[in-house]
Amino acid sequence: MEIVLAISIGVLTGSGVWLLLRPRTFQVIMGLSLLSYAVNLFIFSMGRLGLAVDKEPVLVPGVPPDLQHYADPLPQALVLTAIVIGFAMTALFLVVLLASRGISGTDHVDGTHAREQQEMP
Amino acid sequence: MSHLSELTAAAMPHLMLAPIALPMFTAAFLLLLREEQQRLKFGLSVLSTLAGLLVAIALLQWTHQAGAPASMGVYLPGNWPAPFGIVLVLDRLSALMLLLTNIVALCSVLFAGARWQRAGVHYHTLFQFQLMGLSGAFLTADLFNLFVFFEILLAASYGLLLHGSGRARVQSGLHYIAINLAASSLFLIGASMFYGITGTLNMADLAQGMAHVSAEDRGLLHAAAAILATAFLIKAAMWPLNFWLVPAYSAATAPVGALFALMTKVGVYTLLRLWTLMFGTEAGASALFGSLWLIVGGMATMAFGAIGMMGSQRLTHLAGHAAVLSSGTLLAAAGFGQNALTAGLLYYLPSSTLAVGALFLLADLIDRWRNDGTTLAPYESDDDAPFLSPELVPTAGLNLDDDEQVLVGRVIPASAVFMGLAYLMCTLVIAGLPPLSGFIGKFAMLTALLNPLGLGSSAGTRPGPVGWTLLALMIGTWPSRARAYATSGPAPSAPCRSCACWRACPSPCCWAPAWP
Numbered sequence: 001m002e003i004v005l006a007i008s009i010g011v012l013t014g015s016g017v018w019l020l021l022r023p024r025t026f027q028v029i030m031g032l033s034l035l036s037y038a039v040n041l042f043i044f045s046m047g048r049l050g051l052a053v054d055k056e057p058v059l060v061p062g063v064p065p066d067l068q069h070y071a072d073p074l075p076q077a078l079v080l081t082a083i084v085i086g087f088a089m090t091a092l093f094l095v096v097l098l099a100s101r102g103i104s105g106t107d108h109v110d111g112t113h114a115r116e117q118q119e120m121p
Numbered sequence: 122m123s124h125l126s127e128l129t130a131a132a133m134p135h136l137m138l139a140p141i142a143l144p145m146f147t148a149a150f151l152l153l154l155r156e157e158q159q160r161l162k163f164g165l166s167v168l169s170t171l172a173g174l175l176v177a178i179a180l181l182q183w184t185h186q187a188g189a190p191a192s193m194g195v196y197l198p199g200n201w202p203a204p205f206g207i208v209l210v211l212d213r214l215s216a217l218m219l220l221l222t223n224i225v226a227l228c229s230v231l232f233a234g235a236r237w238q239r240a241g242v243h244y245h246t247l248f249q250f251q252l253m254g255l256s257g258a259f260l261t262a263d264l265f266n267l268f269v270f271f272e273i274l275l276a277a278s279y280g281l282l283l284h285g286s287g288r289a290r291v292q293s294g295l296h297y298i299a300i301n302l303a304a305s306s307l308f309l310i311g312a313s314m315f316y317g318i319t320g321t322l323n324m325a326d327l328a329q330g331m332a333h334v335s336a337e338d339r340g341l342l343h344a345a346a347a348i349l350a351t352a353f354l355i356k357a358a359m360w361p362l363n364f365w366l367v368p369a370y371s372a373a374t375a376p377v378g379a380l381f382a383l384m385t386k387v388g389v390y391t392l393l394r395l396w397t398l399m400f401g402t403e404a405g406a407s408a409l410f411g412s413l414w415l416i417v418g419g420m421a422t423m424a425f426g427a428i429g430m431m432g433s434q435r436l437t438h439l440a441g442h443a444a445v446l447s448s449g450t451l452l453a454a455a456g457f458g459q460n461a462l463t464a465g466l467l468y469y470l471p472s473s474t475l476a477v478g479a480l481f482l483l484a485d486l487i488d489r490w491r492n493d494g495t496t497l498a499p500y501e502s503d504d505d506a507p508f509l510s511p512e513l514v515p516t517a518g519l520n521l522d523d524d525e526q527v528l529v530g531r532v533i534p535a536s537a538v539f540m541g542l543a544y545l546m547c548t549l550v551i552a553g554l555p556p557l558s559g560f561i562g563k564f565a566m567l568t569a570l571l572n573p574l575g576l577g578s579s580a581g582t583r584p585g586p587v588g589w590t591l592l593a594l595m596i597g598t599w600p601s602r603a604r605a606y607a608t609s610g611p612a613p614s615a616p617c618r619s620c621a622c623w624r625a626c627p628s629p630c631c632w633a634p635a636w637p
Contacts, residue, residue: 039306046317111292
């Protein structure tokens with residue numbers, strides 16, 4: 001389980017960073033989204049006593065109430081907050097992206113480069 | 122004054138929530154008003170900011186009480202015991218930052234009332250949300266809560282930066298948002314790693330746990346600290362993470378620029394707070410971790426800012442580079458982790474922030490004065506340097522004096538004189554030249570650098586190569602900033618409203634070497 005999670009975080013981060021460094025605004029927003037997925041998964045793995053595999057997420061009668069038997073609730077709360085904030089910021093970035101596209105007529109992040117080739121209808 | 126302190130003592134600790142709650146409720150209420158009720162919105166916003174200023178003064182006075190234990194305010198918003206619930210903590214540093222925030226905010230909101238609030242919608246709402254985020258970031262004592270307040274202030278700042286729209290703002294806003302979203306990801310990674318290692322997000326609890334981190338987790342801890350610090354350093358505009366700053370800050374409308382001058386200080390404040398808490402001398406094997414990075418990075422930032430100030434042709438760019446320079450100085454001084462040096466830094470911080478903020482406001486006034494009411498001169502739209510045509514002949518389209526006459530013995534309007542004087546004072550504070558407070562701050566830092574143990578007791582201690590470099594930079598940026606004043610200062614040109622004086626007296630460019 002750990003290895004699967006580690007690989008998926010690595011792949012998401014790698015593709016996210018690569019896309020973030022690309023010159024088109026759409027690639028940048030995709031990169032930011034992938035990066036935030038990677039971060040959310042990463043926060044899960046940072047619970048106390050490592051990754052919670054096969055542990056109860058919700059209190060169950062008869063199970064001793066400690067972290068040996070339950071998933072750490074705090075990273076879940078952090079992830080929830082991070083998802084909400086990340087979602088809002090992505091939406092805002094999308095608006096600015098469209099505004100930039102409308103004003104400059106190109107989807108280059110600098111709004112100027114290679115306008116001739118990238119002229120869109 | 123005694124009445125005020127009694128009132129404050131009675132209202133504590135609940136008064137600590139006011140700097141966060143007041144702007145939040147004001148902003149929420151402003152959302153309900155229609156956009157045409159501009160005056161009412163402005164009035165409410167000013168009233169709320171004024172009340173915030175009074176609260177900040179009361180809080181600062183409260184922390185100044187004699188007797189150390191009483192001067193720390195602790196507030197439990199959810200009433201959960203300390204390491205589990207979110208805690209707000211007020212000490213002198215956070216009270217000072219709150220006061221600074223509210224002073225800058227009041228000036229900025231008054232300035233916006235004259236003109237800029239009409240450039241777009243919901244200006245005051247966003248402004249109040251930004252205030253809420255700033256106050257929260259200064260008050261919170263929980264790492265994740267700090268992230269939430271950072272996001273609040275950033276979200277509001279995105280809106281404020283785009284206020285007024287236009288190509289430059291949207292373009293620089295795009296970069297600004299992208300880099301801050303990336304920084305937020307780093308913040309989350311760092312914060313969650315800290316939780317994974319120590320099992321707590323409460324800052325005081327983290328600081329206590331630092332010495333007890335097991336040896337095999339030490340490397341992970343340092344990685345977490347470095348990742349978290351990168352997120353803050355992006356906000357504090359350390360070189361090479363600061364290329365977004367100058368375009369964004371100079372594209373923003375003037376009152377927003379003034380408020381943004383404070384935002385780099387949020388990064389510096391957070392670094393100072395967390396770093397001294399976690400990696401102070403009590404941190405065991407991790408004591409002073411990353412100190413050299415802060416010092417060297419801060420010095421590189423100083424050099425970048427100073428060179429940028431010399432190279433700036435536009436006043437707003439100059440103000441942006443001044444913000445970079447000031448935060449570079451603060452970072453480098455913070456990196457030494459010496460008490461006396463930090464004291465000098467804390468003296469330098471408010472005055473330099475106020476000066477940079479004022480410079481943003483002044484830049485707007487001077488530009489409009491120079492360009493007959495518009496913010497941009499014709500030559501600025503196609504990005505030509507204004508004063509650098511080969512034989513110093515003004516570019517076509519400049520707002521010239523009617524006859525292009527030499528302006529000697531001409532009456533200068535009083536308002537222009539005040540503007541010039543104000544500009545002079547701002548540059549003096551930023552440059553750290555006597556007699557203003559910037560000089561005292563820099564002098565205190567230089568003294569602390571040379572005498573780390575206090576005057577007279579430093580026999581045998583030397584600042585070391587890094588210390589000498591900082592010393593040289595601090596002194597070296599004095600003349601360079603004065604030069605920036607001489608070469609791109611509008612003060613001589615603003616009163617004559619034209620470029621003619623540059624032709625008439627080519628000497629300004631020749632004074633520059635004479636300045637140091």
